[in-house]
Amino acid sequence: MMNNTMVREFILLGLTDNHQLKIILFILLIGVYLLTIMGNILIIVITLVNQQLYTPMYFFLRHIAFVEIGYTSAILPKTLDNMATGQKTISLAGCFTQSFVHFVLGTTEFLLLAAMSIDRYVAICNPLRYSTVMNNRVCSLLVLWCWAGSLLLIIVPAVVLFRMPFCGPNTINHFFCDNGPLVKLACTDTSLLNLLNFITATLSLLGTLSVNTVSYIHIISTIMRIRSTSGRQKAFSTCASHITVVSITYSSCIFMYIKPNHDSELYYSKGVALLNTVLAPLLVPFIYCLRNTQVQDALRGACRQLVAIRKDSR
Template structure:
């Protein structure tokens, strides 16, 4: 580790952003702002409807409510600062702000992986052990599984974060990204980062491959059980309960895996920014539609909620 004597520490970083073309940046700002607002609105709708509607008081919607909270957290960790910089024509972020952003981004992302695995286990129990489902997936078990997901996210990132935050940053301080991501940030450290890079790799492998293994094992058993259902209608109904989750898993894990198998001829930084946009902008917007707006039970609950709001506002005081 470098000694801190005679080292001028940087007080912040310059984020090059998504483009250096101001007209393109204005278009991107409009797109990102609209996407961010829709993401917040739809995920809040999911949280509210699943909380107040008693017909959605099931483990699946309990986990979905927490997943919506994570989606809001993930996009809110990145986009507000990005939008503020684009609006002000600035490209800066303070050193503490960068540390907070990278830590929260990693914690929420890791927690999402854990919660997706938990949701796969829930679908496994529902389809493979339907008679014992209500006994196994009771309120206490569901709350404990969510708590473990959050705790695991915080603890897994804690050690790499402590090492990262103690590293000296003495310049250069320009980062070719639109937010503080751990990869570009490590490259700016004025010291040997081999230990940190190893810890980040092991943490990513454990959180990514560990939870992916749980998802794959769950769905192997689920598909095997579904294929043994004699009725075609029964198989379609069973598969429909898992289809949305499979799509979300494919998008989430697929984008992360692509970061490690970058196509040839593609700029590493541009590709990383594209994947980050998919994770922080596109996925949080699409997931509410994938999970809920194609779900008949949720559609009925949503219509009932709108009718109640309209009736309340039309009722004379």
Template structure:
């Protein structure tokens, strides 16, 4: 039994040679810079171009902001650890990182469900879209996403902040994930684990069900469209969102499909790396590559910049 109070945790990260750490640092720095740049470009293009002043792109702005914040919650500390011999983080800093990661991630799941609802109204009720998806409802849905994420993660984090940590203080991960953090407590955490599992299941399943049901109606409506051009146009407005939803939910599902015990930790780290570093980078590129309106807005911004020079 360890009786001393823990003041800091040690993050093992990927436990590789310092030469490899330098390579990882450079790669992560490039990925992080691209992530921030890509998401800032999406936000700027959406606000500058009047053609993108619609609920769909308002939600996209929120999604880009969330992705930039998820990357910021993890990447800077991770880069610092690649250059440090002692990969330490204070207990309060660890709990804060855990909270922000899960708060932002949960908000993103709810927001993706809201975006699918927006696409359902746009394709299944196009004539009433501007009446249904008015400014008031759009802001309410955005606030629902943020407050839903904030409050669903708040109670488990408050409980974690009051847990005693008596040692050991080693977290076999590159950031303060909730499961390894709970395991390090020297108190009974059965109730906390049940609360955490219940809340995450409710958020995940309810947002996934809303997304699936919305897209079932969308697909049915698209198939009824007579012209091929009409079907392609209707589907193109959903293509980017479907791709982002697929990446987000599949990476989350893989977190729960554990392989054998020996490779479980490395597997979790690999999937978490996809979730925290690569997914936020992919979103702006997906929307830039697959969405013609975003492409047109970016071309227009580039032309405007050239003429002002």
């Protein structure tokens, strides 16, 4: 850290100054956070213990669930702590760590969603070669590249940001250390960092969105050529959950990083950030559990086993 950095902590203004509304939001957020953790842990456990779910699709889903746990945990615990204690501060190191983890995990999720779309493309468009192409080694390498790729994309702009001097003011009109507000507080020229952020956003957001889009254009084209209605429905059902998650994740991120021009629009920006960082991680396990018969069958089987174990123990 440079010696001319004067700011030692930042002030997060949070979601609202209304005391009653803050209490309601605190109760809602802690409930959503607990559900998010439990739901994604359930996805991880059920895809590990059930052999029917030992497929590439659920292998990627397990890693996405792990990412969602870390993604929401990087932000919500500190937000809830500030709301409960009335404090609004976060240390300089804590702010940088929160921003770095947030963007690394967010980028990893984009890459994992792109990998899942490739998996669905091979499964539907080249079903005879699916087991050969999407073998365990390929899937493991794809996940490894997703993690490594996100680190490579984020590390350079993160180092540039963290080495910048912050001389004040130190107030962030947000509930977490987002990259945009941090850049605005740097008391130096940020043109290089803005260029790096633009390149990173283009590669991580638009690049992976292009992979998803191209994959599903081919997938939909293949599904429409299936003659039987039941065959089309079955093929589409294997992609429906993934399409839903992709739509929610990308739409919220795209709107989240449209820079507001007026202060009155900051509340809208915070609302979209809540959707992206709080609600989206909660929806992932529910979408895959409610729309996927294999996961539902695995959950029923696990429940029956638990009931049987309890009966035997008595």
